[in-house]
Amino acid sequence: MVGTGVPYWDVRPAQKLTPLVRELTRVFSNYNKNSVFLKKNLKETNNFFREIRQNYSNACASASTCGATTLEAGERKGHPGTPRDVAQKGMMAWPKLNCVSFPRDEEEYLNSIVGSVPYILVLGQDCPARYQLLNCLLGEKLLPLGAELGGACGPEGGTCKRRKLCFTHGRQTRLSLALPGQYELVHQLVAHCGRWDTVPRQDLEIQEECEDNAHRLAELEITLHHMLLQEAKIMVVPCAGVQTLTQALDDCLRDTIPITLYALSQDSVTQEQAASLLKIRELLPYPICYVRVSGPPQPGETASPEPGRPAERGALYKQLVSLGLLSSGAGNCSCGAPSQPHGSVLGESVDRLHRLLGPFARQVLIGQQVEAASRLNALHCLWLNLFINQAFDLQRDLQITPRRLEYTREKEGELFASLMAIANRKQEEMKDMIVETLSTMKEQLLEDAANLEFTDIIVTQNGEPVTSKDIKSCIQQIQELIVVQLNQAVATKLTSSVNYLRESCVGTLERCLSSLEKSNIDTSAHNVTSNHLKQILNAAYHVEVTFHSGSSVTRLVWEQIKQIIQRLTWVNPPAITPEWKRKVAQDAIESLSAAKLAKSICSQFRTRLNSSHDAFAASLRQLEERHTGRLERTEDLWLRVRKEHAPRLARLSLESCSLRDALLHGKPKLGRELGRGQYGVVYLCDSWGRRYPCALKSVVPPDDKHWNDLALEFHYTRSLPKHDRLVDLHGSVIDHTYGGGSSIAVLLIMERLHRDLYTGLKAGLSLKERLQVALDVVEGIRFLHSQGLVHRDIKLKNVLLDKQNRAKITDLGFCKPEAMMSGSIVGTPIHMAPELFTGKYDHSVDVYAFGILFWYLCTGSVKLPEAFEKCSSKDQLWNNVKRGSRPERLPSFDEECWQLMEACWNGDPSQRPLLGIVQPSLQSIMVRLCDGSDLKSGSLEDSN
Numbered sequence: 001m002v003g004t005g006v007p008y009w010d011v012r013p014a015q016k017l018t019p020l021v022r023e024l025t026r027v028f029s030n031y032n033k034n035s036v037f038l039k040k041n042l043k044e045t046n047n048f049f050r051e052i053r054q055n056y057s058n059a060c061a062s063a064s065t066c067g068a069t070t071l072e073a074g075e076r077k078g079h080p081g082t083p084r085d086v087a088q089k090g091m092m093a094w095p096k097l098n099c100v101s102f103p104r105d106e107e108e109y110l111n112s113i114v115g116s117v118p119y120i121l122v123l124g125q126d127c128p129a130r131y132q133l134l135n136c137l138l139g140e141k142l143l144p145l146g147a148e149l150g151g152a153c154g155p156e157g158g159t160c161k162r163r164k165l166c167f168t169h170g171r172q173t174r175l176s177l178a179l180p181g182q183y184e185l186v187h188q189l190v191a192h193c194g195r196w197d198t199v200p201r202q203d204l205e206i207q208e209e210c211e212d213n214a215h216r217l218a219e220l221e222i223t224l225h226h227m228l229l230q231e232a233k234i235m236v237v238p239c240a241g242v243q244t245l246t247q248a249l250d251d252c253l254r255d256t257i258p259i260t261l262y263a264l265s266q267d268s269v270t271q272e273q274a275a276s277l278l279k280i281r282e283l284l285p286y287p288i289c290y291v292r293v294s295g296p297p298q299p300g301e302t303a304s305p306e307p308g309r310p311a312e313r314g315a316l317y318k319q320l321v322s323l324g325l326l327s328s329g330a331g332n333c334s335c336g337a338p339s340q341p342h343g344s345v346l347g348e349s350v351d352r353l354h355r356l357l358g359p360f361a362r363q364v365l366i367g368q369q370v371e372a373a374s375r376l377n378a379l380h381c382l383w384l385n386l387f388i389n390q391a392f393d394l395q396r397d398l399q400i401t402p403r404r405l406e407y408t409r410e411k412e413g414e415l416f417a418s419l420m421a422i423a424n425r426k427q428e429e430m431k432d433m434i435v436e437t438l439s440t441m442k443e444q445l446l447e448d449a450a451n452l453e454f455t456d457i458i459v460t461q462n463g464e465p466v467t468s469k470d471i472k473s474c475i476q477q478i479q480e481l482i483v484v485q486l487n488q489a490v491a492t493k494l495t496s497s498v499n500y501l502r503e504s505c506v507g508t509l510e511r512c513l514s515s516l517e518k519s520n521i522d523t524s525a526h527n528v529t530s531n532h533l534k535q536i537l538n539a540a541y542h543v544e545v546t547f548h549s550g551s552s553v554t555r556l557v558w559e560q561i562k563q564i565i566q567r568l569t570w571v572n573p574p575a576i577t578p579e580w581k582r583k584v585a586q587d588a589i590e591s592l593s594a595a596k597l598a599k600s601i602c603s604q605f606r607t608r609l610n611s612s613h614d615a616f617a618a619s620l621r622q623l624e625e626r627h628t629g630r631l632e633r634t635e636d637l638w639l640r641v642r643k644e645h646a647p648r649l650a651r652l653s654l655e656s657c658s659l660r661d662a663l664l665h666g667k668p669k670l671g672r673e674l675g676r677g678q679y680g681v682v683y684l685c686d687s688w689g690r691r692y693p694c695a696l697k698s699v700v701p702p703d704d705k706h707w708n709d710l711a712l713e714f715h716y717t718r719s720l721p722k723h724d725r726l727v728d729l730h731g732s733v734i735d736h737t738y739g740g741g742s743s744i745a746v747l748l749i750m751e752r753l754h755r756d757l758y759t760g761l762k763a764g765l766s767l768k769e770r771l772q773v774a775l776d777v778v779e780g781i782r783f784l785h786s787q788g789l790v791h792r793d794i795k796l797k798n799v800l801l802d803k804q805n806r807a808k809i810t811d812l813g814f815c816k817p818e819a820m821m822s823g824s825i826v827g828t829p830i831h832m833a834p835e836l837f838t839g840k841y842d843h844s845v846d847v848y849a850f851g852i853l854f855w856y857l858c859t860g861s862v863k864l865p866e867a868f869e870k871c872s873s874k875d876q877l878w879n880n881v882k883r884g885s886r887p888e889r890l891p892s893f894d895e896e897c898w899q900l901m902e903a904c905w906n907g908d909p910s911q912r913p914l915l916g917i918v919q920p921s922l923q924s925i926m927v928r929l930c931d932g933s934d935l936k937s938g939s940l941e942d943s944n
Contacts, residue, residue, distance in 0.1 A: 018139040021228050023358035024120075028231030031118055031365040034659060038372060039114045041655050045102075045376065048648060052100045100383055106375055113372040116257045118365055119233040123280065124263030124293075125273055127162050130236050132293045133263035136350050137234065138167075138226060144198050161206040163220045164243065164251075165236040170223035175203060177218040180251060185218050206242060216242075232259075245276060249283045257368055259361045260288045268319055277325055287344040289360045290325070291353065292316060317346050366663050373660035380653035384715060387646040391819040392788075394638040398631060401516070405624050408512050412620070416613045423605045431598035437489045442589060445485060449478050449585035450578040457576075474576060478584050516623065642820050647708030654711040654732065654746070657718070661731035661749075665689035668696055668733060668749055677811070679706070688749050691730050695752040700738065700745045710746060712820070717812045720787055725780030727751050727800055727810035753808060757799040761862050768930040769805045770857040775922050776807035777853065781846050782915045784809070788817045790842070794849035795828045796856060818842055829877045830868050834907055837882060844909040847918070851904025855887045858897050896925055 102110075120137065124130035131143035143165075166180075175192070177185040190200040199222065206216050219238075228234075235258075237248045252258060262277070269277065280288065320326040327343045347356040454477055457470050574580055671684030680699035688694050701707040717729045728751040738745035755763075757773065765773070777799055784791055791798075791812065798811045821841075833848035835841040856862065863869075865887030871877040886905055889898050900921055906912050913921075 017227065018354070020137065020354035020357060021139050021226075023354045024137070024361060025227050025231055027358055027361045027365065028118060028228070030362075031369070032231060034369055034663060035114065037655070037659055038369060038376075041652055041659070042110055042114055042376060045380070045652055048652065049100050049102065052645065100386075102379065106379060110372055110376060112255075113257075113368055116255050116368075117233075118257045118259065119235060120361075121252055121258040121260045122234065122236045122263065123260065125265055125269065127160055127239060129263035129265035129293050132265070133261060133291055133350075134165075134167075134234065134236055136293065136353065137261075138224075138228065141198060142222075142224075143204070144201050160239045161241050162204045162239045163206060163218070164238040164248065165204075165234075166219050166221045167226075167229055167234040167236075168221060168223050169226065169229035171225055172223070173225070174223040175199065176221050176223075177215065178221050179214060179218055184221075185215060187215065187218075245279060246283065249280070253284075257365060258284070258286060259364055260284055260286055261357075262288050262290045263293045264290055264316065265292075265294055267314070267316055269316075269323075274323055277320075277323065281325060281344075286364055287360075288325075289357060290320060290344065290346045291350065291357075292346070292348045293350055314348060317348065320346060370660055370663045373656050373663065377653055377656035377660060380649060380656055381715070381719070384646060384649045384653055385719070387641050387649065388817060388820060391638060391641045391646070392817065394634055394641065395819040397634055398638065401627055401631060404512050404516050405620070405627065408516070409617075409620060411512070412613070412616055416609060419609055420606065423602050423609065427598050427602045430601060431594045434486075434594040434597050437486070438589060438592065438594070441485065441489060442586075445482055445589060446582045446585050448485070449481060450582045452478060452481060452581060454576075471574065471576075474581070475584055478581060479588060482585060482588055516627070646820065647712060650711035650715050651707055654714050655734060657714075658732045658734040658746070661689070662733045665731065665733075667735065668694070668747055670696060670698070679710075684752070685749060689730055691749075691751075693752045694730060695750045697748040697750060698735075698738075698745050699748065700743050713812055713815060714746075714748065716789055716815055716817070720784075720789075723780070723783050725776050725783060725808055727753065727808045750810070751808075753800040754803045755801055756797045757801060757807065758796040758862055760801045760805065761796065761856065761860060765805060765860065767860075768926070770860060771922065771926040771930060773799065773801070773805065773807040774850075774854055774857050775919065775926065777809065777850060778915050778919050778922060780807070780809040781850060782919065784815065785843050785846070785915065789815050790818060790821065791815050791846050791849075792821075792836075793828060793831070794846055794853055795831045796853065796862065799853070829874050829881070830864070832878070832881065833905075833909070834882050834884075835909055837878060842909065844912045847912045847915060848905050848909075850915075850918070851901045851912075852887065854897070854901045854904065858893055858901070859890060894925070894929065896921070896928075900925070 122130050122134055122137075124133060128145055132145055134143055135141050135145070164180075175189055177187045177189070179185065190202045199220075203220060235252055237243075237245075237252070243251075260280075262280070317326065321328055325344060326346055345356060345360055347353050454474055457473055665688055668685045668688040671686060674682045674684055674695060676682070680697045683696045683698060685694040685696040686692055688696075699706075699710055701710055714729075714732060720726065722728060730749040730751065732749065733747045735745045735747055760773075761770075777794070781791060781794065789812075791809065792815065793811065794809070798809060799807050800810050801807055831849040831852045833841065833845040836845055855865065867880060867885040867888060868877055871880060884907055886902075900913075900918065903911075903913050904918065
């Protein structure tokens, strides 16, 4: 609610812009501009995380619904499972992406930083000191000083009752009383009654007779058309008699970042003032700039030090150091800048305050923004690396699962064919085995039969005859004895004949099936399929041959035994004696046909194999169909991670990192142009971030795709550990004013080297230097490959040389992990492996490119190979490469060098040597050709 009083408006003359005003305005203006970028990045990051969570939560819910449908069908077939199991299985396909978010503490911190408003907070020993410092800040005598101010003021307040002051920007000068953050009071001020140059003392003070509590708590808001106030507010704390120091600071620290100034008008501080200063340091989480606002130079302090010598410290500085309020060595105004980067400072003169206060304000504000940008970038990098790792996992799943399915099918087919072959060719062997088994076991079987104790039949000791029924029961028990022991013997021998397959085939199949089961399968029905396959393997292919009652073998034995019974004719039932039991057993054994038994066993074995094979094939087809659906979703996710999620997050990461680098080191200055490439211009940069000299690559991405590619390149390069064979990337800055503000350029600041390899070869390098360059390049490529990256553009101009002609690889514009490559045709035509044109390639393309590079190193010149020099167009060159055209062999080439480059550019990627083999080969060549020599020739023939 705004009051209806009639304040006095005053159009004051334009202020004189002092160096202090200009410096502070610049600091706050830069802070506010950077805050816009930081807020934008934080907002887009939150939106990105929210979209990812929402998308994959919906996808998981959809997968769970599909899983529940499959589960119902499975339950109708008797498969176990619960809806919760299905939902959990559905979430497995996206185990990491559905939980992308800010850690709560990080989110709260970042929101507090971007939501905080910077301002200047003025404290002091007394009101005159505070007011004098305020006048100095604004560059005019706005508040009364000295005798015109009147009243005593100190840490305890004394008789002084002066209000809190708040200076804000407006087109016209205006004074009003307002409750902070609430509404303006209707009150007639002295300043409303006429024109004024200095704020009337009566308006600054709370009158003793005032009984209105709201009026006593109100702050005096002074609106001025002032450049500094356009960027930041200024607050002057009230006297202690109006509000305690704790309350005043608590009010001022809400959602703000204060530049805290403490005005000192005396050469020392009293005990009460020292206690007040210690209390302020305890309450404020920010450093403080102490300012000596008046008074002559202190004893022992040199007013005008000799050039090159800093002024001696005064008594006030020593007292503040002894109180622990300053660190020893903290800056003063004579040197112009704080020497302690994160501590409080003392300015002992207002004359050069701009040289101290500007860097101090920048230190406080930039410190907060650097910390926020660093935390935000760390979060970007964390999740970006997770996306890249997820892409590796998804790619591996897409590659491995079909191979596992095919391997399972092939191995089961091999196992089935092997076992069927055994069944077909072993019938004759089995016949002989049965004859041999019966011959071997005959005496033991007869002995066991003679000693057999019948069950459920009472046989007298003297061998008295029993009934015909008992005789049949005795014969049956003897038959069972023979059948059981024969079955065990035959099964043992048959199982041992195929036992070698159990570990080589069955064990491998089970392990492969387990890996398929552990894949990110969507529904529990797939588990049933995998378990079914395992059960088939266990039941069918372990070849545990046991013939239970009712089997064809048992029936065959029984038929033959029945014929024995029918041939036995008894007038009277015989006596049950051991001789009789032995005779029954012998007749039974002799009547068995080994040929029929072998044929029956093999027939049963083949039937069982065919049944198991058919069941296995059906279950495997079902598993493959379900994996196919899952892999389609996996491939879709892989594409989105590579083409949408990772690039988008990489751009946010590039922006947050570039903002941090700009805050820390500023915008680099472009020197003379060093060269131009397809995607940018390289300039000289004398120094940046305490590194010199540097090279600066300026890239203006024309569209989002180029932005994303550049951002990913920067992430991969920045994530690499420092390596002697790679050009070091120092940092990046985004220039929003490029081309007069019409474009945005990304400035990549890199290590500067002497020249590139193309220039080096033209100037002439010795054989030893060229072979050393080859070794350096191989070492650099091996390091990239060890980090999971493929360069894809190894060529002469992407190899830089230092002053000692040692090589470093640069320009990682096409450098990517294999899992993040989309099959794009990239690179320089002459160095491109044939498979690059198919879109399916791996790290061996760098080996091919090195082979071409090594050809140039062996020739010692930059002249194109004859096969490529005749090509009139890029398409013709590519066609020649695909047809097998390669650089020619020159008479000067060493045989081992020629064999090495030929192996490297082999058209079959699988036949190219590993770089771990290339490197020792190069070392051997170098020792053989260059040991003890320092040849300056342009070709290898001079070394022979």
